[in-house]
Amino acid sequence: MKIATFNINGINGRLPVLLRWLREEEPDVVCLQELKAPQNRFPLKAIQEAGYQAIWHGQKSWNGVAILSKLGEITEVTRVLPGNVEDNHSRYLEAIIDDTLISCLYLPNGNPYPGPKFDYKMAWIKRFKRRAAQLIKMDIPAILIGDFNIIPTELDVYKPQKWENNALYRMEARKEFKSLLKQGWMDSVRRLFPDQAVYTFWDYLWNAYGRNAGLRLDHILLSPKIAPRLIEGGIDRHVRGWEKSSDHAPVWIRLKPT
Known part of the structure; x- marks a missing residue:
């Protein structure tokens, strides 16, 4: 199974980019974030014509998550992260595909720091x-996948000293990410590239992509039940260079069958 995450940054405006990438890379399961579209504006017909089933949780103008699959039925578990009945942001979608639980998330950005947006981020985490x-x-095969809006370590950011008071790199957020791993989750990309500065996001400003001044914000964490099946993975960095592409690049891993 090849599973990927892609912060599409506006699914309707960047639909040609998404469809081209799906056609060229052929992932089996895709988790999308930042759809920026209400529920009834999701381009289901185009997704189905590309060979994928889909479930999604839209929200007008911002947020929004979706799970696509060409492996068969998608069984939705929940589209609400438990713990706050007043939180109506579309940031979480959980489903079962091929006996694997997929947790697709778009964690809050949290900027500016300090402030209520950062407090919301920490409460969400x-x-x-x-x-x-x-x-x-x-004790099930489970995957936490999406845009975490957390830069875990110095290796994951270009010029880390410039990011110390940014919510993406604040020590509080990094500490929570580290504690997630201590639960037993494997950071699959870092496992595959233990010493390399690999990025998943490049700002549109200051020629960040051309200078490779990036960040690693998009993560795929594997539960102990599925982690031994990890074969390979990577970042489709070239997609960031396509015309009218997202400021994120797709991230993917491949798992050997059970």
């Missing part, structure tokens, strides 16, 4: 950690 711990206890 704590809720997410509780759900992640439940999945570990269930």
